[in-house]
Amino acid sequence: MIHKHDPIRHLSYLRQSLSQDNEAIGFFISAGCPLAVPMPSDKWPLIPDVKNLTIAINAVLAADNEYSCLLRELEKSGKSRENIEDVLSFLRSLLAVSKGGEVRGLTEGDLNKLEKKICDEIVKKLDVVHPNDETPYHSLCKWVGSIDRKIAIEIFTTNYDLLLEQALEELEVPYFDGFVGSCKSFFDLRAVEDNMIPEHWSRLWKIHGSINWHQEQKGDERVVWRSSSPKDGASHLIYPSHLKYEESRKMPYLALIDQLNRFIRRKSSFLILNGYSFNDGHLNDAIVNALKSNPTGMVLALQYGSYEKSEKEGGGERYPNANRLAKRQHNLNVWTDDKAIIGTNLGDWGKARSTEAVDTDLLSFVNAVTVEGGGGATVSHVKLGDFLEFTNFLKKFIGLDVGDQLEK
Numbered sequence: 001m002i003h004k005h006d007p008i009r010h011l012s013y014l015r016q017s018l019s020q021d022n023e024a025i026g027f028f029i030s031a032g033c034p035l036a037v038p039m040p041s042d043k044w045p046l047i048p049d050v051k052n053l054t055i056a057i058n059a060v061l062a063a064d065n066e067y068s069c070l071l072r073e074l075e076k077s078g079k080s081r082e083n084i085e086d087v088l089s090f091l092r093s094l095l096a097v098s099k100g101g102e103v104r105g106l107t108e109g110d111l112n113k114l115e116k117k118i119c120d121e122i123v124k125k126l127d128v129v130h131p132n133d134e135t136p137y138h139s140l141c142k143w144v145g146s147i148d149r150k151i152a153i154e155i156f157t158t159n160y161d162l163l164l165e166q167a168l169e170e171l172e173v174p175y176f177d178g179f180v181g182s183c184k185s186f187f188d189l190r191a192v193e194d195n196m197i198p199e200h201w202s203r204l205w206k207i208h209g210s211i212n213w214h215q216e217q218k219g220d221e222r223v224v225w226r227s228s229s230p231k232d233g234a235s236h237l238i239y240p241s242h243l244k245y246e247e248s249r250k251m252p253y254l255a256l257i258d259q260l261n262r263f264i265r266r267k268s269s270f271l272i273l274n275g276y277s278f279n280d281g282h283l284n285d286a287i288v289n290a291l292k293s294n295p296t297g298m299v300l301a302l303q304y305g306s307y308e309k310s311e312k313e314g315g316g317e318r319y320p321n322a323n324r325l326a327k328r329q330h331n332l333n334v335w336t337d338d339k340a341i342i343g344t345n346l347g348d349w350g351k352a353r354s355t356e357a358v359d360t361d362l363l364s365f366v367n368a369v370t371v372e373g374g375g376g377a378t379v380s381h382v383k384l385g386d387f388l389e390f391t392n393f394l395k396k397f398i399g400l401d402v403g404d405q406l407e408k
Contacts, residue, residue: 003347005340007366007382012359014300015397017270021147024269026154027140032275032304034163036387037135046128047161054084057121064117066110070094073104088118088238119236123211126161127230130170137167139391144202145173146398154203154263156256156271158280160211160238162229164204175202177226178252185226192255207256207283213237224252257286264290264297273301274387278321291331299332304385307339337381338369349380361396365389 018025034047048056058081061067071081074090081087091114098108106114130137141164144153155175157164168175176197179185191197206213211230215222215237224237237252263269264287271287278284278301291297303319317323318336326334326341334341339348349366368378384390 003345004350005342005347007349007380008359008362010335010340010342011362011365011382011393015362015393017298018394019147019397020270022150024151024154024263024266026156026263026269026271028271028273028276029155029157029159029164030274030276031159032277033136033387034159034161035275036391037131037137037163038388039131043131046131047126047163050083050085053122053125054082054087056125057084057118060121061117064114066106066114067117069105070114073106084118084122088115091115091118119238122160122238123230123236126211128161128163130163130166133170135163135167136388136391137163138171139395141167141171141173143391143394143398144168145171148200150199152197152199152202154205154259156205156207156260156263158208158276158283160206160209162210162212168202168204173202174198174200175204177204177206178256179226187224187226187252187255189255192259203259205256205259207253207260209237209252211236211238213252257282261286261290264299265294267294267296269294269297271297271299272390273299274390275304276301278319278325284321284325288325288329288332291329295331297331301326301332301334302385302390303334303336304387305337307336335382336385337383338379340382349382351378351380364396365393 017023031050035045035049037046038044039046045052047053058071070087070091073094074081074087077090079086079090091111094103094106095108095111095115097103098106098111100108102108103111144155155164165177176191178187178192180188180191197203210226212227213224213236214227214231215224217223230236260283264271276283287299291299301319301322303322305318307318307323309315309318319334322334323341323346326332327344327346330344333343339346341347365382365384367381367383369381371377371379384393
């Protein structure tokens with residue numbers, strides 16, 4: 001059976017879900033989102049994607065013998081040198097067993113130096129500011145700050161940059177990120193786990209760390225601090241893996257993964273994933289397991305581009321991990337430009353109704369695309385997987401509550 005999904009019906013449901021002020025609503029901002037910030041062609045992107053970030057770092061460290069050795073060992077382990085997050089995770093796995101000796105031809109000192117060099121280069125590439133105050137991040141934050149909510153908005157991100165912080169603060173939207181204090185902010189585990197924060201403060205949870213987090217030795221333990229900007233010479237806390245770092249629950253990573261789990265398990269929770277490719281197995285497990293335990297929760301993954309790659313791109317599904325999980329889990333939905341998996345059913349977007357009863361604001365987000373070689377026939381596309389388009393959707397409905405929408 002070939003399913004057709006009514007785009008107006010599902011866009012209306014999305015709009016109504018986002019208007020609720022007494023339900024748990026969250027956003028998950030991932031690697032693809034910075035690419036949506038409009039920039040002059042010679043300066044785009046504001047922040048490179050993982051592939052191009054890796055290319056840049058590999059070029060900078062090409063003459064480093066220890067780094068070349070690390071990449072060779074990485075490839076021997078069957079992993080790719082084209083993902084700097086894999087490189088960093090592999091390095092840290094070696095570091096964990098290198099105490100007082102040598103592993104894969106690299107000493108503990110070599111590995112520590114390499115970790116610092118890689119993180120320093122990541123910081124250089126990610127320590128940027130918004131080109132103006134009209135970016136998709138600003139649109140998201142305007143929406144967050146536009147509703148007097150009974151339950152705080154929660155924003156999760158795997159990105160290390162400071163783009164969300166910049167937009168929230170420029171728009172004076174109060175938020176809590178797990179740290180307290182002004183001179184040398186420290187991570188407050190109790191405040192995170194017990195939710196001891198004012199309700200009108202939004203939450204910002206940086207699951208994989210941040211370029212302005214660093215770690216210092218304090219007596220017999222390591223303590224995590226947050227500064228207002230990246231600190232020169234610091235041990236940056238950037239961890240794109242699920243390495244547990246001394247198995248300590250005081251470390252932010254585990255506390256923030258738990259927070260994601262708790263959020264999805266809340267009654268009628270609604271989490272929207274933006275720019276997430278589902279290539280992190282540990283995060284996938286956290287999301288799906290929480291959904292299995294909470295049938296009232298919903299996760300909507302807005303994916304950039306078409307369901308399948310073009311022949312020029314090599315063909316095949318663009319997001320196979322996301323599709324596989326969504327076909328098994330009824331409350332994980334995946335939207336691409338041309339198809340969607342809703343309630344485990346894969347289908348094309350159906351032709352949008354063009355009657356007077358249809359909300360023209362919603363209709364503006366359904367694009368009629370001409371089928372190549374189809375004699376002028378068109379199909380519907382819903383391109384909310386583009387972070388810019390999605391935040392335009394939010395901006396369109398700022399200030400509307402449920403009553404306003406039902407009257408239209």
